[in-house]
Amino acid sequence: MAARRQYWLLKSEPTVFAFADLWAAPRRESPWDGVRNYQARNFLRAMRVGDLAFFYHSNAAPACIAGVVEIVREAYADPTQFDPGHDQFDPRSKPAEPSWSAVDIRAVEPLTRSVSLEELRGAPELASFPLLQRGSRLSVLPVRGTEWRAILALGRRKVEP
């Protein structure tokens, strides 16, 4: 079966780590670590090198999609789970059987225009987009091809509608 690129969305609070921070990092790369939710972790583990993801700014004014990133390293044991000095330290996780995973990402493209939540809500193609559902809190989400293209079209548009 041919490998097929999948699409994702990753949430980050820009005051902690913004798309611009990733863009400014060496080789525009960074680990994506610290995920401590099983469903989100399972999505991380399903990612393949070459998959693309939107970089979403949560807890921002306005919350928005700021850019596109690529998965450059598939899931590996998240080192922060074993670091007692780290906020995300998990004393129950055993090195022989790590509970949590990280991937590495690389910034690919800043969107010409950030796409705000309000705009996302206005797009008919995104009616069932998980991010827009009530109470959605997952920090890692799958994105369908139709949704991906609709959002890209909004983000690449140069002129206000």
Add this chain to the structure above:
DNA sequence: GCCAACGTTGGC
């Protein structure tokens, strides 16, 4: 800062 929604924990 508020608060609704959600995931996790732990007593039973």
Add this chain to the structure above:
DNA sequence: GCCAACGTTGGC
């Protein structure tokens, strides 16, 4: 296995 309490998320 149930479920109340708690901590966290995240839009506003």
